[in-house]
Amino acid sequence: MKNKNLISEELNEEFYQISSEILSSFPKFRLPLNLYIFKEDIAQLVPYYRAMERLDKRKQEELFELSNEGYIFVSRTDHPIYAKHISKQLDLVLVDKNLKPNEIVEVFKQALTNRVAEFYDQPVKPTLEKLQSDLLILVEYLWKDQFQIKSFLKNLHHNYSLPNMAYNTGITGLALFIETQGNNLAKKHLAQIGLGLFTYDLGLARIPKFILDKKENLTPDEQSKIHNHPINGAKILRKLDVTQSATLQCLLEHHEFIDGSGYPRKLSGSEISLQGGITSLAHTFNELLIKSNPRKSIKETIDQLMSMENKFNHNLIASLSRIFISELMK
Incomplete structure (x- = not known):
């Protein structure tokens, strides 16, 4: 994932990037947490995916590509869900640079x-x-x-x-x-x-x-x-x-x-x-x-x-x- 330093320090207190490696460890079709995408034209994060909605194959591929480029973020309010998931695959904590x-x-x-x-x-x-x-x-x-x-x-x-x-x-x-x-x-x-x-x-x-x-x-x-x-x-x-x-x-x-x-x-x-x-x-x-x-x-x-x-x-x-x-x- 490219480190683009896309968001301000203020936003970084509320959100963090999710890597494609960690994203791929979640269930493919229904993710248990909300995702946000960074829009460069307005320099803001906007909702991209709502938790537990079904992802078709095209959306999965798009999501993986966007996360690989550093555009996909998770709200820190969802950290308990994120933490619960990573706790079951603890080696992921060593590759997550955003926590x-x-x-x-x-x-x-x-x-x-x-x-x-x-x-x-x-x-x-x-x-x-x-x-x-x-x-x-x-x-x-x-x-x-x-x-x-x-x-x-x-x-x-x-x-x-x-x-x-x-x-x-x-x-x-x-x-x-x-x-x-x-x-x-x-x-x-x-x-x-x-x-x-x-x-x-x-x-x-x-x-x-x-x-x-x-x-x-x-x-x-x-x-x-x-x-x-x-x-x-x-x-x-x-x-x-x-x-x-x-x-x-x-x-x-x-x-x-x-x-x-x-x-x-x-x-x-x-x-x-x-x-x-x-x-x-x-x-x-x-x-x-x-x-x-x-x-x-x-x-x-x-x-x-x-x-x-x-x-x-x-x-x-x-x-x-x-x-x-x-x-x-x-």
Whole structure:
């Protein structure tokens, strides 16, 4: 698509070009969103296509040619529809040059949360492969510009669910890993810990909901299920041929604390891996942030973590504070 800089900055706040590549990924005959065409003689966008109207072959060819030349636009008010579509074909986000960073983040958020929900519901090879594929796209996006992680941190979920927690913990954990690795960051390691962070509570997701929601005392068998869910989650990943220790440690150690008070193995100090320590801190941070009533601010949540410094690596807490306080609250 030719970059003609056709519209003014003011119009660009309301519309964005849609590439022929992305347009061709929609259903051929009925598109779910309105389209606009740029008229050079009046330098304005005017309606071209109304959502769900039928497109005949001639109109399809015309539309493809116009979009290839950079004349077709989408209203930003239709972004939720657009984002929902791209979230199912996440690789398209890497070729769309017209989305704002916050719009790209929303697409990733929707896509990865849905992929985690699908995998938690059915932890089998096909759902794992879809999640892995989307995570690799996230890694590729962050690898091009690691500072983009800040945009993700500004748009975490505010409501509790296991998939929402997985997304929040995944993004927070990746930010921590990027911060701690500095110039030693490797794309392969980012992908490995990414998979662990986004699936860390797989074992808990496999426990029946009535047990998780139970108000009265749990039976010994139910207590055992809760206590061993980190190990059981890692077992499921191993059965799906995930063998990288950096990934599995996220699941195995996300409830371990450096003072030895965690579970299931009561690890302490240096016995806890970097990946496990990051996941434990990222999980606790987001649990405090989402579940607090009334809702705490980020600063209040970090202050609370500071009071629990005997449970977490001091350097990791300092990194978390630096990421959120120094960067996001300027």
